Amino acid sequence: GAYSYLAPNKSMRLYNITDDKLSTLLTEATGGYFLMYAITAYGVLFTDMSTIKAIGVAQIPINVSNLRNILNGEAESSGCNMPGQWVNLAITAFAAYACLSGADYATTAVKALTVYIGLATTQFRFAPEAALKTWGIDLKDRSPVAIFEAKSLGQLGIINAVLIGALVSNVDAYK
DSSP, X not given: OHHHHHXXXXXXXXXXXXXXXXXXXXXXHHHHHHHHHHHHHHHHHHSSOOHHHHHXXXXXXXXXXXXXXXXXXXXXXXXXXXXXXXHHHHHHHHHHHHXXXXXXXXXXXXXXXXXXXXXXXXXXXXXXXXXXXHTTOOGGGOOXXXXXXXXXXXXXXXXXHHHHHHHHTTOOTTO
């Protein structure tokens, strides 16, 4: 997970898989979702951090990744719909801000984030071609590796949506 986030262009080589720009971008996002899960779980289970604060801290890696890929042109050169990338960043950054600032609406922001992540990543998991089309990816850029990475992204996104949704709904973290 962390390796996929930090070195997405190298992580697939461990398995002798040749990646492309889009699959590298998706690998990085998948690693970001893995870190989101790990940070949330660690924050809730092993620190005195509140659930809302843990969820906010966990949004930092995915926001940094999204912003970096927008600003350095990776998202655009991979064929992504740029307004969609900015909207995605705005949603996740708003939720992180709400959680980290202790805003009164933080719980509502997390619930909205849960629905957003759940819907977007469920499409990636079960209909990856349609999800990539939704995000503006042209058919010619959808390699088998990118489709696999889209499914992986979807799986980790669903796991995150379930985790943060359960936690913000006051399900005991130890159950």
